[in-house]
Amino acid sequence: MTNKNTLPTSRKKKTQPATISRMYSYWFYLPAAIVFGVFFLIPTGLAFYFSLTRWTLFDATFIGLENYEYFFRDPQLLTALRNTFIYAILTSGSKVIISLPLALLLTSGLRLQSFFRSVIFFPVLISAVAVGITFSSLMQPSDGLINLALESIGLPQPDWLGDPDLALYSVIMIDIWKGIGIATLIFIAGITSIPTEYFDAASLEGGAWVKFRHVILPLSRNATFTVILLSFIGGLRTFEIVWTTTRGGPGFASDVLTSVIYKQYQAGFYGLSVAGNVVLFILIMSLVYPLMRFFNRMELEL
Amino acid sequence: MRKLLFSVLLLVLLVPISMAQDTVTLTYLVDDAEINLTMNQALVDEFMAQNPDVNIIVETRPGGAEGDNIVKTRLATDDMTDIFFYNAGSLLQALNPAQTLVDISDQPFIDNIVESFIPTVSQGDAIYGVPTGTAMGGGILYNKAVYEDLGLEIPTSWDEFVANNEVIAEAGIAPVMATFGDTWTSQLFVLADYYNVEQGAPGFAEQYTNNEAKYADTPAALAGFEYMQQAYELGWFQQDYATEGFEPGLALLANGEVAHYPMLTFALGTMETNFPDQVNDIGFFALPGPDAEANGVTIWMPQGTYIPQTTEGPQLEAALEFLAFIASVEGTEVITSAVAPQGPYLIEGATLPDTVLPAVQDLAAYIDAGNSFPALEFLSPIKGPNLEQLMVSVGTGQMTAQEAAENYDFDVERQAQQLGLPGW
Numbered sequence: 001m002t003n004k005n006t007l008p009t010s011r012k013k014k015t016q017p018a019t020i021s022r023m024y025s026y027w028f029y030l031p032a033a034i035v036f037g038v039f040f041l042i043p044t045g046l047a048f049y050f051s052l053t054r055w056t057l058f059d060a061t062f063i064g065l066e067n068y069e070y071f072f073r074d075p076q077l078l079t080a081l082r083n084t085f086i087y088a089i090l091t092s093g094s095k096v097i098i099s100l101p102l103a104l105l106l107t108s109g110l111r112l113q114s115f116f117r118s119v120i121f122f123p124v125l126i127s128a129v130a131v132g133i134t135f136s137s138l139m140q141p142s143d144g145l146i147n148l149a150l151e152s153i154g155l156p157q158p159d160w161l162g163d164p165d166l167a168l169y170s171v172i173m174i175d176i177w178k179g180i181g182i183a184t185l186i187f188i189a190g191i192t193s194i195p196t197e198y199f200d201a202a203s204l205e206g207g208a209w210v211k212f213r214h215v216i217l218p219l220s221r222n223a224t225f226t227v228i229l230l231s232f233i234g235g236l237r238t239f240e241i242v243w244t245t246t247r248g249g250p251g252f253a254s255d256v257l258t259s260v261i262y263k264q265y266q267a268g269f270y271g272l273s274v275a276g277n278v279v280l281f282i283l284i285m286s287l288v289y290p291l292m293r294f295f296n297r298m299e300l301e302l
Numbered sequence: 303m304r305k306l307l308f309s310v311l312l313l314v315l316l317v318p319i320s321m322a323q324d325t326v327t328l329t330y331l332v333d334d335a336e337i338n339l340t341m342n343q344a345l346v347d348e349f350m351a352q353n354p355d356v357n358i359i360v361e362t363r364p365g366g367a368e369g370d371n372i373v374k375t376r377l378a379t380d381d382m383t384d385i386f387f388y389n390a391g392s393l394l395q396a397l398n399p400a401q402t403l404v405d406i407s408d409q410p411f412i413d414n415i416v417e418s419f420i421p422t423v424s425q426g427d428a429i430y431g432v433p434t435g436t437a438m439g440g441g442i443l444y445n446k447a448v449y450e451d452l453g454l455e456i457p458t459s460w461d462e463f464v465a466n467n468e469v470i471a472e473a474g475i476a477p478v479m480a481t482f483g484d485t486w487t488s489q490l491f492v493l494a495d496y497y498n499v500e501q502g503a504p505g506f507a508e509q510y511t512n513n514e515a516k517y518a519d520t521p522a523a524l525a526g527f528e529y530m531q532q533a534y535e536l537g538w539f540q541q542d543y544a545t546e547g548f549e550p551g552l553a554l555l556a557n558g559e560v561a562h563y564p565m566l567t568f569a570l571g572t573m574e575t576n577f578p579d580q581v582n583d584i585g586f587f588a589l590p591g592p593d594a595e596a597n598g599v600t601i602w603m604p605q606g607t608y609i610p611q612t613t614e615g616p617q618l619e620a621a622l623e624f625l626a627f628i629a630s631v632e633g634t635e636v637i638t639s640a641v642a643p644q645g646p647y648l649i650e651g652a653t654l655p656d657t658v659l660p661a662v663q664d665l666a667a668y669i670d671a672g673n674s675f676p677a678l679e680f681l682s683p684i685k686g687p688n689l690e691q692l693m694v695s696v697g698t699g700q701m702t703a704q705e706a707a708e709n710y711d712f713d714v715e716r717q718a719q720q721l722g723l724p725g726w
Contacts, residue, residue: 054720057378058398061722070716075709076688141542162482162544164700250482250544251695266367267687268374268396269720 051275067275080255083168087256088235094176095183095231096224103187124181132244135174164253167246171254175241183227190223191216225295236284326620327357329383333369334362337571337641341435342387344640349627356620377402382610385621387434390422390606395683403430404609411626416648422603422680431606432629433648438602439665440494441588443563445555448475456587459594467538470561476540478533479560480697481551488693490564492526497598497675498591499523507681513725518707527703530696544698556580566602567644570659574642586661588668598673603680683721686713
């Protein structure tokens with residue numbers, strides 16, 4: 001009886017403190033919410049607004065979707081889109097293909113293993129701008145180190161950055177060189193997190209091939225997805241290396257989306273370049289989100 | 303004793319402060335091209351020597367499109383230096399001068415400026431800047447030693463130029479230099495051709511500004527793009543031209559490894575510093591057009607010095623005094639003593655020394671004979687930003703002249719709309 005009587009009162013007592021405590025805990029969100037709002041939400045909202053204007057920095061005239069129309073009418077845009085996809089696919093693909101064997105090598109208990117790991121990782125530490133400037137002098141057609149080396153062993157010496165058909169691929173090679181380290185690191189982390197029981201079982205079944213094919217390859221799937229996803233996003237929004245080596249040239253031969261947008265910004269077409277960034281944002285979201293969903297579904301529990 | 307020490311210390315501390323209060327400090331933004339920096343530093347040093355109460359600090363910025371953005375952003379955010387050095391003509395128009403710059407049309411020193419410069423720094427009746435440095439010619443710099451060895455004559459028409467280049471190529475010398483590593487250098491075939499455009503299509507500048515004439519369907523204007531295509535097809539360019547830079551290119555010209563370089567005479571300043579022995583071997587001729595009878599040179603106006611509206615009070619007074627100094631004959635003499643003149647001054651009464659470089663004498667001969675016309679960027683506020691990439695595309699065989707001209711017309715349309723010009 002007493003229990004029944006106390007029940008409603010206790011409910012009352014409980015509900016009031018509950019709402020108070022919930023309100024109370026929300027206040028903890030406030031600092032983060034202010035930072036997020038001021039530095040991320042408001043600028044993003046403004047970007048969408050300014051992409052609908054002709055903006056001179058001094059004043060903005062609302063022109064509807066005209067910037068988007070111009071952006072898509074730009075005859076160089078198709079080249080840039082094509083180049084961006086080639087760039088993103090080739091860099092993320094090559095990073096997987098090259099890094100996985102490297103990671104295998106560097107987890108196999110070599111002597112000087114940690115030294116080699118740091119050598120592989122070193123390019124990641126250099127700023128992309130420095131890498132770009134260094135390679136543009138290494139890739140000089142007649143007195144660059146690469147072509148001098150090729151000359152000394154009697155191979156043809158292409159104009160790496162000056163040949164319109166080759167420039168984009170030269171830049172891609174630089175990007176791969178720079179990105180290998182981080183991809184290898186992710187694979188090493190993936191391989192070392194595989195429980196040793198699997199390896200023990202595999203060594204009963206057969207040799208190194210079995211270990212690779214039936215343990216490492218399937219069980220480092222999560223690492224593979226991470227590498228693909230990160231380098232694919234990186235490839236879509238690549239800028240520094242392209243800009244410091246070719247500036248999108250010769251002509252428009254190695255233009256990517258970001259370099260087109262940057263050139264529009266440089267030209268003072270501020271509204272147009274903001275529209276370009278909105279397009280880039282939507283493009284990355286619409287490609288990466290489904291990819292991420294797919295990878296998440298395929299993810300493995302170890 | 304301690305008291306004495308203290309008061310001496312106080313005095314020592316106070317004196318510089320009270321002296322500092324009487325001096326006005328100005329900041330001056332200049333692009334980092336060595337020749338512009340040297341020239342402006344010389345002006346500043348001489349002005350400060352004459353006006354001990356004014357202290358001017360020179361700040362530098364990058365050149366090209368990157369520098370344009372720095373200037374625009376600093377003006378838009380009211381963060382500009384007290385005075386700044388910047389292009390006249392179409393680039394100045396993009397700064398929205400009526401809202402950002404001080405109108406100096408009521409200043410007495412305006413009378414010292416040669417009339418033809420005024421429109422390039424004006425909007426309506428307002429005037430915003432004084433010419434700082436010399437005008438330049440755009441055309442072909444050539445190696446005179448190569449011409450002498452091969453017994454060639456200065457070409458006055460494009461056909462003669464083509465014939466000369468055949469002879470030069472046979473002698474194993476690259477006829478024409480391209481330095482696409484610095485993309486801005488690719489534009490001269492189009493920009494320096496404006497004298498010829500004006501001969502073939504009089505009044506093009508106005509029609510072009512009013513959206514009535516286009517590069518792609520005006521044969522005289524299209525010619526500049528076609529010259530580039532022809533240069534590529536006939537293989538005139540030197541080895542490595544797609545990535546060669548401006549300064550290394552000048553070495554090739556100075557050493558006679560390449561015979562011609564389509565360029566502005568401003569390059570002579572750099573050449574004089576880097577190759578003092580060979581710079582006298584360099585001559586200049588106007589970009590030849592279709593008609594040998596109508597041969598003349600396209601002229602670039604000097605850059606200007608401007609005051610943003612954020613400069614006020616004693617700073618503004620000192621800034622105006624500095625502008626008056628630049629726009630005086632004395633100012634031009636200071637410049638001449640610091641850097642080799644690259645063309646005539648646009649200050650009334652200013653003269654060039656007898657010792658000017660041979661290429662500048664070649665340029666002066668055209669101007670004295672009345673065969674000169676300003677470049678399009680000083681006659682129209684519109685200049686599309688993609689011209690350099692388009693010219694590189696033509697010069698590396700990725701685009702035809704016609705395609706590039708059509709693309710450029712599209713580029714120009716955006717620029718005109720951005721400027722809010724009527725009729726676009």
